[in-house]
Amino acid sequence: MNVVPGRRRVNDFDKESEMTPPTPRQIALGALVAASLGLGACAKRAPESLPPEPGASTVTDGAGATDPYATGAGGAAVPGTQAHFETAVNGQNTIYFDTDRYNIDSVDAAALQVQAQYLAQYPNLTITVEGHADERGTREYNLALGERRANAAKNYLQSVGVAANRVQTVSYGKERPVALGSDEGAWARNRRAVSVVVN
């Protein structure tokens, strides 16, 4: 597996305050680069020690039939499960955003390209992108902001060839934090869009 070293983002809010969305040319170039690196290229790592998703996700709410996080017997992830997806994309199923922003920067783009490659490998899979915000916003606005972030990820996935009907979105606003502190580091980890496999 090829791994690009040194492109680890320590803290999300260190990002440049504003990045323009990628042009089609940049996207094409990015896709090319990602493709040449192969699956699992690590353009960005998630913040350390990401806790498990709180509660049941959208896909499992009420259904309970299949656990998308399940691993196969013996611990090896079964292709098409959330665990397999996360391992295959090297944890890049989550992308992070600056305060109040929803633009896809180059780090996010690389992660989404890796996700797109996985989806290309498993053409029957669909995903839900869950958009989240940190706690330092008002509740209703954060619901809209989470939806905006999830759609930014979805739009990017579409731009690199994932069919629109394979990507759903849902916003949880600030209702489902993964980092529980009330500090910049925690807020950076909560401003995120998480891709989750739908069975």
Place this chain on the structure above:
Amino acid sequence: MMKTLLLLGAALMALPAIAAAQDLGAPPPATGAVETVEEEGGLTGTVSDESEWQDLGIAIPSFATDRDAPTAANSAGTAALGRALAGVVYDNLRNNGLFKPTGPDGLPRPAYGEITAPAWGIWGGRGAEMLVQGYVRAGADGRLTVGCYLYDVSLQNELARAGWVVQPADWRRAAHRCADLVYSRLSGENPFFDSRIAYIAETGPKNARVKRLAIMDSDGANHRFITLGGSTALTPRYSPDYQRLLYLSYVDGNPRIYVYDIGTGRQTLVSQSRNPTFAPRWSPDGRHILYSMAVNGNTDIYRVPATGGQSVRLTDNPGIDIGGSYSPDGSQIVFESDRSGSQQIYVMDADGGNQRRISFGAGRAATPEWSPRGDQIAFTHMGGNFRIAVMSPSGQNVRFLTDSWQDEAPTWSPNGRIVQFFRTERGSGRTGLYQVDLTGRNERRLPTPADASDPAWGPVLP
């Protein structure tokens, strides 16, 4: 027999499934009517000097009863109920910073006959400036008649009186009406105690909060959960007639606004669209609903008749346009938008025309709520701390009412004199409801059985 058992089994299995799909508990009981009755006897009068109404010493002794009769409202009978009625009036009046009442504990209890003929010497000797007396009688049909009298002790004058007939279950409403009578007569303001609050009850750790729709009286009594907690519920709003509740639920996995009918316990989607919907609001006459809907990630504000039908899009902007609160006359809507680059407050005509920004200066401004009096807009100001503030409808005269780490989502008392909001504790994420008056000096926490957020104060009950 076997067939019956099978049917029973099927029914038992089916019931939880229905409950889980809707996440709704049993609907709350219907509210009985409060009938106002004419109080007889005695003279009415007015005080010559009304400037002395603040910090009044008000004595509120136990309400009298003609005979200690059994009642469904109090297991110990109407005498004990009389004490409880005075206790509710006392709690109402002491909790808003305007009055210094003395409650029934430690005060002599007037006899039934003294209610319309106070023992002036006793109350004057105790330094009371005002006196609230009342009685309760149980009728043959079980209903209660409650009388309420306000006296000026130094002038030995009656200032106001009223009486109500209520079902035993509604006995607290008679006490709230009495507190409203006293408050209105002494302050010159409109009443507000006889009203209800919808809110979100929160339990559990920060990363797995259970959020349930709940309702209660304005003083926290008669608390009831509407949803069971199987799915997250947020941002409720009482209809002006208290017959319905708008709120957001994740019951189908996505955030959507539902119209919950309190009488039937059933609910419907505000919009059949598959898009997520947020931030529901009623028009003052209850005939229209505002909601915000995200289409391809872009949120705009829509209006739909409360009876259903065609939605009208009011904003058309690439920014997030969300929320909305009508002016009391229904002609304008104040809402929130980040079209300028950050959350700010805007006003538009009710048809969506003439959109203009009214909040300027440092920081962000969100969750505007138009006062029922029309003269102020309450909002959340974000610049460092999240603070509750008010400003005029033109955006002038911004005044901060609170200063805490995170206060948000103001809602007005029915008379526009008190702002309720929720406060989040840094770190733990624990939440609670607070009230503050327009001076910002009198702030208090409203007790709730669990943590609480998203308060929505309804109008005075019909």
